[in-house]
């Protein structure tokens with residue numbers, strides 16, 4: 001079963017599982033089936049009855065937790081214990097295992113969900129991902145209106161192509177690989193990039209002179225609120241955008257899980273250029 005199957009990462013996971021001939025069920029909130037040829041179950045990650053029905057006959061779950069409140073995951077954990085599938089949880093490279101509290105609410109939620117799953121005895125396989133290249137899709141409205149991407153100047157990260165993250169997840173889901181060692185794999189791209197770097201690379205792919213403009217905190221907040229985010233979500237995203245220290249970790253874990261080196265953001269930009277015009 002794939003959760004978040006309509007999302008940027010989840011839909012790549014579903015495509016790959018189908019290509020491997022796996023029998024896939026998607027947990028979706030909306031009835032419209034996200035992928036032709038896959039089974040789907042309608043339900044929310046916080047709805048125990050829907051989860052119970054969706055988990056019947058499932059032997060492995062690709063799990064994301066997109067909510068800001070980890071306490072809401074208790075019902076999910078209870079249903080997972082009852083159904084006893086293997087669990088592959090997509091977490092964050094920003095977790096600091098030595099810290100009592102994580103750097104911002106989003107990382108804290110990932111750390112809390114990891115702990116919930118482990119403490120429940122579910123022995124999840126945790127994959128910690130750096131920021132996904134597909135987050136750049138958030139710039140599409142701005143780039144359809146002009147050549148400037150304006151937003152908070154967030155920490156530089158080792159941006160990972162979501163197709164690589166999906167390949168890694170599928171390798172684990174299909175049992176082709178065990179955990180690399182007793183620590184969660186860290187899925188990163190091959191280079192550490194800032195927002196300005198990403199926008200410039202996108203410009204090369206689009207053959208346009210694009211530039212990044214750092215926006216003030218107030219402007220960034222009000223734009224996010226106008227964009228429809230709740231105040232809680234906007235504050236969490238804003239705190240995440242200020243995340244420090246910057247990520248300077250580049251690993252070979254994508255390659256160790258998939259057999260191929262991680263792709264560059266430049267490649268991602270070329271492959272997705274059509275979405276930005």
Ligand SMILES: NC(=O)c1ccc[n+]([C@@H]2O[C@H](COP(=O)([O-])OP(=O)(O)OC[C@H]3O[C@@H](n4cnc5c(N)ncnc54)[C@H](OP(=O)(O)O)[C@@H]3O)[C@@H](O)[C@H]2O)c1
Nearest residue numbers: 004005006007008009029044045064065066091129131132
């Ligand atoms: N993006 C990153 O840089 C990054 C980095 C590290 C970890 N992650 C983790 O990976 C996850 C997936 O990332 P993404 O970029 O693919 O996200 P995304 O494109 O925003 O997709 C989120 C998915 O979650 C589903 N969803 C949201 N709330 C739900 C709920 N209450 N119950 C069931 N499904 C729900 C959405 O379904 P609907 O279609 O119904 O809205 C959608 O399919 C993130 O949520 C995060 O936990 C992301």
